[in-house]
Amino acid sequence: MKSIRWFVAGFVVMMLFGWVIFPAILYTHEEQPLQFSHKVHSGETVGLPCQDCHRLSADGRFEGVPAIAKCAECHAEAIGSTADERLLVEEYVKKGREIPWLVYARGPQNASFPHASHLIGAGLACERCHGSQGTAESLPAFRRNRISGESQAIWGTSIAGFKMAEWDGMKMDDCARCHRERGVANTCLKCHK
Amino acid sequence: MVIDLDRCTGCGACVIACAVENNVPPAHEGTTPRTGLTWMRVVRVDDGRSFPDTRSVFVPLMCQQCDHHTPCVSVCPQNAVEYDEETGIVTQVPVRCLGCRYCMTACPYHARYFNWWDPEWPAGMEQTLNPDVSTRMRGVAEKCNFCHGRLQAARAKAAAGSRPLAPDDYQPACVEACPTEAIVFGDLNDPRSTVSAAASSPDTFRLLEHLGTGPKVRYRSRSAAVRESLTRNSVSSEKEQVHG
């Protein structure tokens, strides 16, 4: 009995380490430079359409994160008195500096993702890959993989690689699966650059 | 692609435009023509006669985009080289490359290059890198892919306009840079295209035609001697002399 006990103890300890502690230390926990509520901007309070900030330009490039000039259109002066609002106006808008957002969905430099082909060409909804960001109250912490340096959103929230939702995880396998299902070419340079 | 050798002055604008477009780094200390990275290079070919009868022609040389029996595709143990059925372009994914250089040995045109060093740019020059092309690393092979970054951008633009990609939507950097318009680029499968017309001219030939690799890069020259020589003989460059 005793012999099994030690074996089980080792097993349990390492299982716990691999499943619980390892994921906690694998990813960093970085706060965004300031808080932002999609819900306030797109919901009833302001009511901006998503395209107001996240535009697809005529040449097919996706302008994902709006420039500070876009924020300045409304936030030339502080609206409200939160600390983040003050930070936005004083540090970024007035100084004309871009906000160093940590972009959750940014892929590695050797892959390209033409938004135009997917949104217009394939008719996919933004939520298909990004989830329902548009209704989020606040920005979650950005979690970067300490080994690969990529955002956690690429691998997905489950450490085992199980998809918790359709949009959870956008690995090469996920891209390839969708391409296969839709009969789109899966050649390397279709996505790699 | 059809290249008119009678119009090439050997100015090198295409070589430079190619390197700028594809984020090819400047020469590392100690680089020679054998170890350099030039997805496109212009080689002077002499007819072997002596002064004053020497006739030379400048041959812009890049991946010939072989059609069938593509030698580099068949030897790659990593599947890092692919034949794209849609465009006919032979593509290469450097991140998948193992660095064995079988493909370089297999290529009869010596159009493949190897990163002997990590790429280095003078301080500040990384700001001038083309965002549409990723940088490579030491130990991988690379080659011309008809300006793949431009193809992807053209695809995105076409998609944004809800239309299919048209052959005129993009031109590789060398075609755009050539001051004498010696390079014509387009869809060889479209019989009405300018490039098809140029390709069907009797002056047009392919390098090392007898190998049967069916290159999609064609050359033309009014000189029968040039056609004869280049169809049969390997284009002599310093790189090749070293390769033997």
Added chain:
Amino acid sequence: MNSSISRRDLLRFAGGGVLGLLLSPLPWKVLDDSAIWTQNWPWIPEPSRGPITWSASTCSLCGAGCGVRVRSSNGHPVSLAGQAGHPMSAGTLCATGLLAHHLACHPSRVLQPIRITNGTERTAADMATIVAAIHAAHSASTSASPAIAVIDSRPGRAASRLLMELAHQWPSAAYGVAPQAGRARTDLIRKHFRTAVPEFAADIQHARLIVSFGAPLVDGWGTAATARTLLAETSAHPRPRLIQIEPVRSRTANVAETWIPVTPGTEHVCALAIAQAIIEGRRMKSAVRARAEDAAALAAFLHDLDLPPAVRRCGISDARILEIARSLSDEPASVVVASPAAPEEVQSAVLLLNLVAGTFFREGGLRPLPEIPGAARTTDARTLEDFDDHSLSVIILDESAAGADIPAAVFGQKLKPGSGIVVSLSPFAAPRPVPIQYVIPAAVWGERLTDVAGTSPAGEISVGLAMPVMPARPDTFDTAAFLGAVTGTSQPSTEEILRQRIAAIWSGRRGMVYDPSSPTLRPVHAFGGTDALWSVLQSGGCWIDGPRPAGSMPAFRFLPAGLAEHLTKRVAATKAATAPALALVITSDPLRRDQAFDATLMSKVRDESGLYLPCGSVAIHPTTAEAHNVGVGDDATLSINGTTLPVHIACDSSVPPGLVSAMDGDGPVALAQSKISDRSVGSVASATSAPSVIPVTLWKA
């Protein structure tokens, strides 16, 4: 119970741990992430991400005035291309121009004032010290001759006017220009006419026959559009006939319909022989003879020269000369051009041939250039050579725009021995033979507003603006800012003087304006005023004015004072010369026209492919190599007038036996990396007294 832990227990624990670990995601995830890490090494730079924008500007690296389309990412230029409809460059850019945006981060870039001692040692210098040195020279100057020379590397810019004004304000200072081939030729032309004539340019665009004495027509003659003009073939524009008379098979000779290898140093004899063949064949046009004051004298002069023995040295058959003479007189749209680097007797003989063939004031011939309204007249300005020997305390070189190289020896000759200093306003400080003590950092292309005045292959002139397309480095100067710092007074900014120039163009109402946004060419008078013109030029457009209306040929002399004597002497020298066993021929490197800088990526056409003969290499015929016991790739020693240089040997069977072919220019990248000595074959050769034939000796190192 025994509570101690046995070794066996530990092993059991480890075994369970390994199994647990394997059933956890840890090993698999670490493997996967490490694989991703190896694909994106952190030390390899990544291209920046950001919005892509397009803008239009003008290239200012040389004076050709090409239109540039700039693609920027995140506000920084990432690639350049030609502007398709641009009237000067027709969508072309040369290899050097394609890399203009890389010059801002060149390894030789200077970003603060530096002092150079012993030719190579660089230390940070204080701007105040340099200004004080200039002021000391200014206040100490007492004699009538100037103590400060302000040398303009590219006259004709708006900033040139500021440099001239400094010379006006300070009696101790005088304005001078870098040597210009075009200016020397204009001086030669003017001697033939009694009335004032403007500058002339060859109308390559409309010429049907071009006889070229070594002119690099496809290789740096104006914009790269010249090469297109010569090689393009459409039904509307058939390919012009090009006869290239040049000792070695240059790039231009390679695409010419006919290449005639001529013995180096006999080009003037060849041109005179063609002129004589036209006259003796009674092919001189009556219109030409009617305007000439001394047609009979010319015929007698050419006869007295007794050319045939000299012609035999040219290596060109009489039949060839007759054929060229016949073609030149039969083809109305024909022109004869010479390399800008050719010696004076060749320039004079070629001008004489043009006069005999009647190419002046003709479409497709030599056409008079219009003047740029508001431009300061610099045609009469002196060059550094014209100053008194050992008279200058300070030479201020404005090299903020690259221009012609001044031979290094001239500096020592003009400076006061021991105390004279040279201050250069330049973006770069690569080692060079010129004795420069101080370098003031200048802005490069794309950092600050400058203007470019160019000439097209059709003999048109243009003015374009090079716009800032990247942030200016804080401590760099343009000419206006530099002069402000030197004089301590507020100078008009570059923008103000440029606006004055545009105002002059507007008030002249001449010419057309190219608007890249439409793209259209509209007459100046169709614009609302200076502001409208200014905004089009700011958006990358240019003002262009065609050649002056042909008009009629004014009366002229074939043989102005001194020409007959000069040519007689040179022809006699050719007859008397014994051909050297080995002679050097220098071809100018088109990618390094003037002092235009090699960007680092130029290694692609030099070190990495050998497309251009690398600096330090010479090409010889295999038989010459054999005779001198050297082979391909060998290191050898070349002796030029007693100066020895290490060279690499390249074999080229198109080089005539007995000649050594080398490229001009040091190749600044190689210099910066100290790969070769600062004495290039070209710089040593240019210091020799007889530039036409340079005898050399060669032996294996």
